[in-house]
Amino acid sequence: MKNSPNGAGIMDQPPEPSPDEQARRSLTRIKNKIIVMSGKGGVGKSSVSVNLAIALAEKGSTVGLMDVDVHGPDIPRMLGLRGMLTANANRKLDPMRYSDNLSAVSIESLMPNKDDAIIWRGPVKHGAIRQFIGEVEWGDLDYLIIDSPPGTGDEPLTVAQLIKDARAIIVTTPQEVALADVRKSINFCRTVKMEILGLVENMSSYTCPHCGESVDIFGSGGGERTAALAGLKLLGRIPFDPNIVKCGDAGVSYQEQYADAPATRVFGEIASQISDATQS
Numbered sequence: 001m002k003n004s005p006n007g008a009g010i011m012d013q014p015p016e017p018s019p020d021e022q023a024r025r026s027l028t029r030i031k032n033k034i035i036v037m038s039g040k041g042g043v044g045k046s047s048v049s050v051n052l053a054i055a056l057a058e059k060g061s062t063v064g065l066m067d068v069d070v071h072g073p074d075i076p077r078m079l080g081l082r083g084m085l086t087a088n089a090n091r092k093l094d095p096m097r098y099s100d101n102l103s104a105v106s107i108e109s110l111m112p113n114k115d116d117a118i119i120w121r122g123p124v125k126h127g128a129i130r131q132f133i134g135e136v137e138w139g140d141l142d143y144l145i146i147d148s149p150p151g152t153g154d155e156p157l158t159v160a161q162l163i164k165d166a167r168a169i170i171v172t173t174p175q176e177v178a179l180a181d182v183r184k185s186i187n188f189c190r191t192v193k194m195e196i197l198g199l200v201e202n203m204s205s206y207t208c209p210h211c212g213e214s215v216d217i218f219g220s221g222g223g224e225r226t227a228a229l230a231g232l233k234l235l236g237r238i239p240f241d242p243n244i245v246k247c248g249d250a251g252v253s254y255q256e257q258y259a260d261a262p263a264t265r266v267f268g269e270i271a272s273q274i275s276d277a278t279q280s
Contacts, residue, residue, distance in 0.1 A: 019127075022134030023162060030064070030141045032278045033166040034197065035159050037189075039181025041150040044202040045171045046074045047244055049147040051263075052169075054255055055271035057101035061142035064095060067106035068129050068159065069149040070118050075106045080251025085109045092137040105136050122154040129158045143278075151181075152188040160192040167195045169235065169274075173203045174222035186230050197235070197277055199227045200270060204237035207262070236270040239263050 017025070027033070036052070038045040046069070053065045067075035076082070081096045081104060088094050095103035107128065108114055120128070138144065146166070148156045159166055168189050172182040182199070189196050201223030207214050217240060227234040241263045247254035255264045 019130050019134055023130050024134075026134050026136070026138055027163060030138060030144045032142060033144045033146065033163045034169060034274070034278075035146040035148050035156060035163075035166050035194075036169050036171060037148050037156055037185050038150045038171045039183070039185045040178055043150075043171050043173045043178055044238075044244075045150065046078060046147055047248055048169075048171050048200055048202055048238070049145055050075065050078045050248070051244070051254060051267045052271055052274070053102055053104075053143075053145045054098075054253055055267045056143055056145075056274065057099060058255070059268075059271055059275065061101065061275070062140065063102045064138050064141045064144045065098075065102065065104040066132055066144060066146045067104065067108070068132065068146055068155045070107050070120060070125050070128065070155065072149060073106040073108040074248075075104055075147055076108050077251055078248040079104055081109065083109070084112070088137055090137065092135055094137050103138075105132055125154045126158045126161075129155065130162055133162060143274075152184060156188065157192070160194055167197050167278075169197050169200060171200045171202055172223050172226065174201055174216065174220055176222065179222045179226045182226055183230070186232070196232055197274060198233035199223050200235050201237045203240040206240040233273075235273050236266045238266050238270075 036045055036049040049065065053063050057063045065075060067073050076096065079098050081098060083096070085093045085096065085105065093105070095105045096109055097103050107118060146159055148159065170182055170185050172178045186196065203217065204223070205214050205216050205220065223237065224234050239262050241261060243258055243261070244254050244263060247257055255267060258264055
């Protein structure tokens with residue numbers, strides 16, 4: 001208790017927690033943190049992040065989806081989320097609500113003009129990701145899914161530094177060019193001592209809707225071979241389905257629109273494997 005000049009007592013105000021302390025407090029309320037990575041662009045990593053988050057939420061888990069792809073944020077559009085993030089009475093940002101069990105945050109939801117370019121260097125990205133963790137009212141979550149940009153640059157490194165118990169899922173396509181970059185992502189995780197839950201092979205095969213023949217557009221077996229050589233688990237092969245792209249562009253749930261599709265079944269199986277691996 002301090003005395004004012006007129007003798008009245010004024011209660012000391014507790015100091016504001018530091019950004020690092022805010023992030024630490026927020027993370028203690030999140031059971032599992034999973035970063036979705038890819039060695040190169042164009043493998044459908046964000047589609048995998050969105051559909052895994054939806055599949056986990058559909059199974060009853062509370063899920064947050066954090067888009068740390070600062071230069072190419074796609075998550076709000078793929079989930080059909082519009083508008084800006086707003087602050088609550090606790091002076092924290094409320095994540096945008098997709099469903100009762102799924103909420104999301106992206107730098108795009110802080111930008112009045114969605115087409116503005118983000119021109120940031122590493123330290124600014126680090127600060128933004130720390131804010132996404134500590135200054136967002138995530139609440140109690142079973143999973144925080146982190147959609148990272150391709151490669152092994154500032155964003156995944158910041159996640160590894162700030163979220164010590166984060167685990168990785170690495171997305172690839174079957175062809176060798178993609179797999180060569182995946183091996184770099186695997187080595188990144190091992191260098192920063194991040195556990196890898198497994199690999200996901202996206203665009204694994206395409207089934208012709210007219211004749212029913214299955215065609216391996218990007219080759220076959222690459223994800224399984226890479227996982228075996230690295231001693232990792234192949235979580236699943238997601239077949240190529242143009243409707244996944246259409247739903248992402250339209251901001252509607254592929255799994256809801258195409259509940260009986262093979263890719264929906266695979267997303268559910270991968271989500272079950274993630275649940276089993278994180279509860280053991």
